[in-house]
Amino acid sequence: MRKPEASGGGEKLESHNSANNKLRKGLWSPEEDDKLMNYMLNNGQGCWSDVARNAGLLRCGKSCRLRWINYLRPDLKRGAFSPQEESLIIHLHSLLGNRWSQIAARLPGRTDNEIKNFWNSTIKKRIKSLSSSPNTSDSSSPKDHVMGAGLISMMPMMYMDSSSSSSSMQNMSSQQLNHMIDHPPSHVLEHGALNMSTGYDLNNVLLPQYMTHQIGVCGDHSFHGGNGIFGFDGDLFVPPLENVGIEEKPESTHENGSYKNYRTENLARIGNYWEVEEFRMGEWDFEELMKDVPTFPLLDFQVQ
DNA sequence: AACGGAGCCAACCGCGAGTCA
DNA sequence: TTGACTCGCGGTTGGCTCCGT
Numbered sequence: 570m571r572k573p574e575a576s577g578g579g580e581k582l583e584s585h586n587s588a589n590n591k592l593r594k595g596l597w598s599p600e601e602d603d604k605l606m607n608y609m610l611n612n613g614q615g616c617w618s619d620v621a622r623n624a625g626l627l628r629c630g631k632s633c634r635l636r637w638i639n640y641l642r643p644d645l646k647r648g649a650f651s652p653q654e655e656s657l658i659i660h661l662h663s664l665l666g667n668r669w670s671q672i673a674a675r676l677p678g679r680t681d682n683e684i685k686n687f688w689n690s691t692i693k694k695r696i697k698s699l700s701s702s703p704n705t706s707d708s709s710s711p712k713d714h715v716m717g718a719g720l721i722s723m724m725p726m727m728y729m730d731s732s733s734s735s736s737s738m739q740n741m742s743s744q745q746l747n748h749m750i751d752h753p754p755s756h757v758l759e760h761g762a763l764n765m766s767t768g769y770d771l772n773n774v775l776l777p778q779y780m781t782h783q784i785g786v787c788g789d790h791s792f793h794g795g796n797g798i799f800g801f802d803g804d805l806f807v808p809p810l811e812n813v814g815i816e817e818k819p820e821s822t823h824e825n826g827s828y829k830n831y832r833t834e835n836l837a838r839i840g841n842y843w844e845v846e847e848f849r850m851g852e853w854d855f856e857e858l859m860k861d862v863p864t865f866p867l868l869d870f871q872v873q
Numbered sequence: 874a875a876c877g878g879a880g881c882c883a884a885c886c887g888c889g890a891g892t893c894a
Numbered sequence: 895t896t897g898a899c900t901c902g903c904g905g906t907t908g909g910c911t912c913c914g915t
Contacts, residue, residue, distance in 0.1 A: 616901095618900075631901085681904085
C-alpha cells in the first residue's frame with residue numbers, strides 16, 4: 570500500500586500540466602471513492618481525465634480508471650478465489666501466458682490485477698514449493714493425482730516439449746523455474762500445450778496428468794454433475810474455455826476444425842478426488858483457438 | 874509484549890497501441 | 895504522415911498485516 574501523497578506525476582502527459590502539482594497519489598480515501606462512484610453511476614465512463622476533473626477529484630485519469638476497475642466497479646466479486654476459479658486461472662494461464670486482462674475477461678467479477686496478484690503470490694509460490702517436493706519426479710505416484718502435488722507436475726510439464734524429461738525439470742534452478750512459469754516457451758504459446766497434434770505425447774504423462782489435476786483440484790466442488798466451471802456430463806469432459814465463452818464447436822470437427830472434446834473413459838474416485846484412469850484426447854489447435862480470443866463475449870460492464 | 878520477516882495486494886510506472894486532428 | 899493525446903496492459907513497488915520467535 571502507498572501512503573496518500575499530494576505530489577504530481579501519474580500520466581506522462583498530464584504531468585505537464587502545472588495543476589497536476591496538486592494531484593494526489595497513493596491510497597484512495599472514502600470520500601474520493603464516493604465521488605468517483607457517484608460520478609460513474611450518474612454519468613458513466615467517458616474520457617478518464619474528464620472523469621477525474623468533473624468528479625472533482627485531484628487524481629489523474631489513469632488513477633481513476635484503475636480505482637474504478639479494480640475496486641469500485643459494482644460487479645466485482647469479493648473474497649478468496651474458489652477452487653474452480655483457481656483451476657480456471659491455471660488452465661487459462663497455460664493457454665494465454667501472462668495475459669492477465671484476457672484471463673480476467675473469462676472470470677466474471679475478477680480483475681486482471683487481482684488475478685495477477687493471486688498468481689504471483691499464491692499459485693506461483695505453491696508451484697515453487699511443490700517443485701522442490703521429491704514426489705514430483707514420480708509422475709506415476711498416486712500423490713501426483715491430488716491437489717497440491719498436481720500443480721507442480723502440471724504446470725512445468727505443460728510447458729515442456731514431450732522430448733524433455735521430468736528429471737531435467739527437477740534440475741532447474743528456482744530462477745529458471747520462475748522464468749518458465751512467467752514466460753512459457755514460445756512453442757507453447759504458438760502451438761499450445763493443448764495442441765494435441767504437435768509433439769505432445771498424449772498417451773503418457775503430460776496431459777493425462779494435467780487433466781487429472783483439473784479434476785483433482787475441483788474435488789467435490791461441483792465438478793461432478795456439470796454445474797461447476799468444469800462441467801462434467803456423462804463421459805464427456807467439457808473443456809473449460811467453452812464454459813467461459815469460446816464459441817462452441819461440434820465434437821466432430823477434429824478433421825478440419827480446431828479441436829475435439831476430451832472424452833473420459835473411466836473415472837476413478839480416490840478419496841475426495843477424481844482420477845481419470847484412461848481417456849482420449851482429440852485435437853485442439855491452439856492457433857485456431859486463439860483466433861476466437863478477441864471475439865469472446867464481453868462482460869456486462871464492458872458492454873456499454 | 875515487542876520485534877522482524879514474509880506475504881499480500883493496492884496502486885504506480887512505463888510502454889505500446891489506437892484515435893484523431 | 896505526424897504529433898498529441900488517451901487508454902489499457904503487464905511489471906513492479908512498497909506499505910500494511912499476519913505470524914512466528
